[in-house]
Amino acid sequence: MLRFKNLGSGSTGNASVVEAQCGLQTTRMLVDCGLGLKELERRLIQADLCLADLDALFITHEHIDHVGHTKRVASSLGIPVWMSQGTWLACNGLDWGLSESQINVARDTQPIEIGGLQVTPFTVPHDAREPLQVRFSDGSVSLGILTDLGHASAHVVQQLKGCNALMLETNHDSELLKASGYPQFLKDRISGPFGHLSNDAACELASQLNHVSLNTVLAAHLSERNNSPDIVLSCLSRALGCSEDDLLVAAPDTGSPWLNIQ
Numbered sequence: 149m150l151r152f153k154n155l156g157s158g159s160t161g162n163a164s165v166v167e168a169q170c171g172l173q174t175t176r177m178l179v180d181c182g183l184g185l186k187e188l189e190r191r192l193i194q195a196d197l198c199l200a201d202l203d204a205l206f207i208t209h210e211h212i213d214h215v216g217h218t219k220r221v222a223s224s225l226g227i228p229v230w231m232s233q234g235t236w237l238a239c240n241g242l243d244w245g246l247s248e249s250q251i252n253v254a255r256d257t258q259p260i261e262i263g264g265l266q267v268t269p270f271t272v273p274h275d276a277r278e279p280l281q282v283r284f285s286d287g288s289v290s291l292g293i294l295t296d297l298g299h300a301s302a303h304v305v306q307q308l309k310g311c312n313a314l315m316l317e318t319n320h321d322s323e324l325l326k327a328s329g330y331p332q333f334l335k336d337r338i339s340g341p342f343g344h345l346s347n348d349a350a351c352e353l354a355s356q357l358n359h360v361s362l363n364t365v366l367a368a369h370l371s372e373r374n375n376s377p378d379i380v381l382s383c384l385s386r387a388l389g390c391s392e393d394d395l396l397v398a399a400p401d402t403g404s405p406w407l408n409i410q
């Protein structure tokens with residue numbers, strides 16, 4: 149059995165828990181660590197978990213909303229941390245040094261097995277040193293986690309084909325971003341090919357990944373200024389040909405409920 153819960157999503161801090169249950173063995177991986185230790189603990193308790201329930205940590209890239217509190221969380225839990233070589237180098241360069249013995253290097257499409265959890269990282273186009281996003285499986289169903297990418301490359305589409313659940317970035321509405329008070333360089337960065345996925349681009353990707361067994365779609369990493377859950381639900385439901393009630397949007401402060409993947 150595979151289930152997941154987003155604990156918080158967006159530029160204020162990202163973290164999700166993915167859990168595989170195989171017989172009596174339960175394995176949990178925290179994906180990204182943009183929440184402080186106390187806040188992470190508080191949100192885990194709301195999810196009926198505690199810090200000691202986490203078995204491993206995966207960091208997708210070095211941006212502060214994803215890596216921010218990794219050092220503190222990893223050193224107090226003493227659990228293995230997975231990230232790309234580029235993310236590791238970037239973290240050290242930014243003095244978010246972690247103990248080298250805890251670090252495991254994750255590589256594009258190279259599977260990692262932790263307990264009953266199969267983890268397949270894949271490269272995404274984003275303005276970080278070597279960003280990875282992740283596909284998870286328990287051997288029967290699969291979940292794709294995909295945020296922080298400027299466009300959906302053919303590689304991304306290939307890696308997420310056949311997923312039963314998706315957590316998918318719907319970062320901004322292009323018109324709201326254009327009309328926003330953001331400086332031009334920031335608008336260009338966000339909307340560029342190595343920035344963040346617009347609603348329209350996310351919808352196009354969602355329709356490419358749609359299939360009869362895609363049962364769960366969680367929209368994530370929404371800009372608080374240049375997007376809204378209503379806009380996202382409306383365009384995603386049209387793209388997927390489903391009701392808005394069948395979709396979920398991850399909130400910055402509460403994330404999502406636990407989602408069982410079927």
Ligand SMILES: [Zn+2]
Nearest residue numbers: 158211213296
């Ligand atoms: Zn981010």
Ligand SMILES: [Zn+2]
Nearest residue numbers: 209211274296
């Ligand atoms: Zn990022």
